[in-house]
Amino acid sequence: MAERFVFALECPECKRRNYHFFRGKKKEYKVELSKFCSQCRKHTAHKQTKAE
Numbered sequence: 001m002a003e004r005f006v007f008a009l010e011c012p013e014c015k016r017r018n019y020h021f022f023r024g025k026k027k028e029y030k031v032e033l034s035k036f037c038s039q040c041r042k043h044t045a046h047k048q049t050k051a052e
């Protein structure tokens with residue numbers, strides 16, 4: 001019964017939140033992934049942000 005929180009991956013160039021995912025609260029480190037941004041039409045280093 002682990003608690004799960006929703007996070008978003010934000011494009012650093014257009015600040016658009018393109019991806020959402022669930023993860024436990026314990027892992028405090030920030031995720032940074034190269035993801036395709038439909039706004040920029042290229043891969044950028046998306047960073048984890050909180051999604052409410």
Ligand SMILES: [Zn+2]
Pocket residue numbers: 011012013014015016037038039040041044
């Ligand atoms: Zn973008």
